Amino acid sequence: MFFKSFFNEQLAQMSYLVGCQKTGEAIVIDPLRDLTPYFKTAEQEGLKITQVTETHIHADFASGLREMVNAGAKGFVSGHGGKDWSYKEVEAETVMDGDIIKVGNVKLQVMHTPGHTPESISFLLYDNGSEVPMGIFTGDFIFVGDVGRPDLLEEAAGIKDTTEIGAREMFNSLRKVDELPDYIQIWPGHGAGSACGKSLGAVPVTTLGYERQNSWAFQYDDERAFIKALTADQPEPPTYFSEMKRINRDGFELMHNDLVVPAEQIEGHTIDLRDKEVFAENMSRGINIPYNKKFLSFTGWYLDYSQDLQLIGDFETVQQAAHDLKMIGFDKVKTYIPDAAGPAYPQIEPTDFKELDYSAINILDVRTQKEWNESHIEEAEHLHFGKLMQEEIPFNQEEKIYVHCQSGVRSAIAMSVLNQKGFNNIVNIKRGYEAIK
Incomplete structure (x- = not known):
């Protein structure tokens, strides 16, 4: 079996490629829109990506599921969650709790693990006909040191009275994995820096036994006490999260690598990518969000998905920032200004x-x-x-x-x-x- 994880620092997001080296088939789990790293890795390893799946309808980044299906992979999506959280405009097979996805001699067994979202599923990984699973892809169910927050449907998507329902489902989902052995590896959907939980660890992988002993979420036997602890002190979700839920469920245009061209003057909605020290001495009319590893999480508060966006910064930085914005479904960066003079602020x-x-x-x-x-x-x-x-x-x-x-x-x-x-x-x-x- 071939196994590789991919970490996107801007989104603190994990995606995975698993392949059967005997048959040359591979599957991608929770892909971003930029498919380059997956195809590059598959080619290097002599694999062909034949299938793609994801753990849930994501709220913090734009899924590459539809891009991968468009590239020829067979898609698998959760059949749980009901009408409001059913995938639209995608050619994919729905899977339910207990279903098996075969990738050559490798197989993924679906486990319905709601809590973060109603449709959330995890995948138990079995290799080469083994009767015992090696590990589990948990998406936003179990993280290193934490579990997925249940309040995004209410806080970001505006669906009332769903937080407590999600927290109760999370409690029951954690009871469900009690049946699994301690040695099971956990491959989460996010690491430290994600807003999908409140205390995510920076270590990329853990085991179920370790989390049972050390994660706060496994220490509660009382449901009410667990719900109170889970819903307390969750970070404020950026406003773009609500847009992600909609476009990942309903579909949107496939990603294009268009070049951002220069403009003559600052106009319209503008983000200034320059360092805060530079901006402090030359304040433009744009919103100053320096291009660094926090760029997407900060910019997501100010995006208007119905408007074109202009950037201020050098050519390379602008092109990379525009590419990163596509990872959260924003394709409307049209022009940029290399520099901008203005007054210093006090x-x-x-x-x-x-x-x-x-x-x-x-x-x-x-x-x-x-x-x-x-x-x-x-x-x-x-x-x-x-x-x-x-x-x-x-x-x-x-x-x-x-x-x-x-x-x-x-x-x-x-x-x-x-x-x-x-x-x-x-x-x-x-x-x-x-x-x-």
């Missing part, structure tokens, strides 16, 4: 800020709810940086506002968003709350 050193009378000034904390709950400046107002565009700012435009996050990255984004909304008397607190403390 900043203050933490030592100088601490000499001010907090009760006499306006302070805006743009960190997450969890960070705010752990510790904050009593006189500050709180609004998550990703919600600044949609929600009302708790100050008047003409008032002077001091803005901070935890370390200075998200407050730089906030400065650009506030500037777009007409707040021009704003001051960034360098290095954020960590430095203030």
Whole structure:
């Protein structure tokens, strides 16, 4: 058997290729839209990708299932979940709990493991006719040190009263895997950095026995206590998650590798990819989201899937950023500007800020709810940086506002968003709350 995992750092997402070396067949599990790494690996190993499947309808990235089916692979999708979570516009066979997908002498046995989503399935992997499974592809069911969050259908997709139902299903799904032996390897759908859980580990693989001993989720025998623990302190889901659920379920245009061309001037919805230090000295009319490993998770808060997008940055960075945006189903990057001149925005050193009378000034904390709950400046107002565009700012435009996050990255984004909304008397607190403390 051939086995290879693929990790996308931007999305903290894992996908897998499993092949039978005797027959030359292979299957891909949970693919991204860019199929290049899968086909490249298959060719190197003398394999042909004949099948493709996924564990559930994803909320955090655009699935490559349809691209792979279009390339000739036979698709398999979950038949669980009911009408609202049935796949549309895809030629694929539905599978149910207990069904077998054969890949030469390798087989995947379907296990229905709802909780993260109603249709969620896992795949037990058997090699070369063995009667015992080697491991399980869990998708967003079991992670290293955590389990999938049950609230995305309600928080991101807007389907009311589904969080507790999902949490109860997660509790029962964990009881279901109690039948499996400790040595079973767990190959999860995400690693640390994903918003699909609250405490995901950075190790790429674990075992069921290890998780039974060490993961918080396996320590509860009481259902109500488990539900309370699972639903508490989940990170805020980026707004693009709701769009992902829709397009992954209903289908969308296949990915094209179009070149992003230069434009004469800044116009329309714009993301500025330059480092925050560069942007601070040359503020453009774009939202400043530097191109780094957090790019997609930050940008996802501000995308409008109905509008074209312009980028500011050098040619190579722009082309790569546009490619990465396609991994979350956004294909509307049309033009870019290599550079942009503008005024510097005001900043203050933490030592100088601490000499001010907090009760006499306006302070805006743009960190997450969890960070705010752990510790904050009593006189500050709180609004998550990703919600600044949609929600009302708790100050008047003409008032002077001091803005901070935890370390200075998200407050730089906030400065650009506030500037777009007409707040021009704003001051960034360098290095954020960590430095203030």
